[in-house]
Amino acid sequence: MLNTKSKELYEEAIKYTPGGVHTSIRNVDPHLIFTKSEGAYIYDADGNKYVDYQSAFGPYILGHNYKGVNERVIEALSTTDLYGVGTTDLEIECANKITKHVPSAEQVLFCNSGSEATYHAIRLSRAITNRTKLIKFQGCYHGWHDYVARNMLSAPDMIGKRDPGSAGMMDEAIDNTLICTFNDLDDVAATFHKNKNEVAAIIVEPIPHNIGCVMPEEGFLQGLRELCDEHNAVLIFDEVITGFRHDLGGFQKVAGVTPDLTTMGKAMANGYPMAAVAGKKEYMERYNTNPGGDVWFAGTYNGHAVGTSATIATMEIMETEPVHKHIFELGDRMRNGIREIHERLGIKAYVAGFGSVWTTYFMDFEPKNYTDLMKNDAEMYVSYRKKLIERGFFKMPMNIKRNHISYSHTKEDIDNTLQAIEDVLKELI
Numbered sequence: 001m002l003n004t005k006s007k008e009l010y011e012e013a014i015k016y017t018p019g020g021v022h023t024s025i026r027n028v029d030p031h032l033i034f035t036k037s038e039g040a041y042i043y044d045a046d047g048n049k050y051v052d053y054q055s056a057f058g059p060y061i062l063g064h065n066y067k068g069v070n071e072r073v074i075e076a077l078s079t080t081d082l083y084g085v086g087t088t089d090l091e092i093e094c095a096n097k098i099t100k101h102v103p104s105a106e107q108v109l110f111c112n113s114g115s116e117a118t119y120h121a122i123r124l125s126r127a128i129t130n131r132t133k134l135i136k137f138q139g140c141y142h143g144w145h146d147y148v149a150r151n152m153l154s155a156p157d158m159i160g161k162r163d164p165g166s167a168g169m170m171d172e173a174i175d176n177t178l179i180c181t182f183n184d185l186d187d188v189a190a191t192f193h194k195n196k197n198e199v200a201a202i203i204v205e206p207i208p209h210n211i212g213c214v215m216p217e218e219g220f221l222q223g224l225r226e227l228c229d230e231h232n233a234v235l236i237f238d239e240v241i242t243g244f245r246h247d248l249g250g251f252q253k254v255a256g257v258t259p260d261l262t263t264m265g266k267a268m269a270n271g272y273p274m275a276a277v278a279g280k281k282e283y284m285e286r287y288n289t290n291p292g293g294d295v296w297f298a299g300t301y302n303g304h305a306v307g308t309s310a311t312i313a314t315m316e317i318m319e320t321e322p323v324h325k326h327i328f329e330l331g332d333r334m335r336n337g338i339r340e341i342h343e344r345l346g347i348k349a350y351v352a353g354f355g356s357v358w359t360t361y362f363m364d365f366e367p368k369n370y371t372d373l374m375k376n377d378a379e380m381y382v383s384y385r386k387k388l389i390e391r392g393f394f395k396m397p398m399n400i401k402r403n404h405i406s407y408s409h410t411k412e413d414i415d416n417t418l419q420a421i422e423d424v425l426k427e428l429i
């Protein structure tokens, strides 16, 4: 595959921007410059076409540049945009839809990114409980801010230890975020006991997709619900990835466990910048959008017509078309197809996933937490992905990253991918 134009443009990009990219971990080899996207496909500057499974880390549940969403955004922008005062008919319609579908969402507020949403949910939890500490799980990602940017993709010797994800973080923030092991209720219970009446909230990705697809064991999410109730702490489900992608009501609907607060983003607007924090009315009314509320919630671009119209359109398509049926069926086709290839080639690997999300861990058992993933063959994982990119199937060339299927992917895309996977595996073993 020729990458001459990408190489040239990358050299130019690094002149103007540190590393040439505008968010961390985008600077990966091969340094491709993308110029076009459509449905299930993305194209680089040299005209190479890729079936896209990166999905910009998950938003494109319908597919790139999806006509039905774009048209609604353009239509909205022909008459409206943003006012900075009052509200809009689009904001009301959008909020109505979300509260209708998401079990925990009695009320909702819009912001522009998942990081903002988790920041707001944590601040609200602290105000509600009058406590400071936060429980998060090793490997989970909840955004870039100081409350949560620790113990994400920790090195093996730093698992569960004090592992800030960035220089420049506040010590107080790092030290008030306690790290537990996913799927280990005893660990969470012990952490509550050690920090009696100090824990404001648990924040959790109901499926930690930031480390691929580690599924919650039966009873784990319910156990977190019960521990929060017992200790008067707030349960926050960070559904920035799982929300809308696994069900219009989020994974909380699938699991039958209702958190106090939910954060959402990504798939809700099919790639347009949009995020939300939602929850119990009694809690949400503490935000100072409500007269008398004492928890600051603000943002110049909150509720912009781009995000609200895109969300309404995306949700409407999910309500009226068999989006989840399609992406779940293709997810199963992919996982079953890969398992069958592994069996035929005698490869011991674990194909993980839920619905439209999947990954292959190069280890021979189902991981229950981040520590288990240290058994994954990282070198193999990345080489496998790079070789698929060379063949025109884009997956993030990084360890323990997940893949996403959209409504625009077809059975043919999946079958072509399976053929390429088989070819690559034959080369690698």
Ligand code: PMP
Pocket (backbone or CB within 6 Å): 057, 112, 113, 114, 115, 116, 118, 141, 142, 143, 144, 205, 210, 238, 239, 240, 241, 265
């Ligand atoms: N929470 C989760 C679960 C995420 O995966 C992400 C982003 N990958 C965030 C929060 C942060 O969202 P954003 O990048 O939009 O700030």
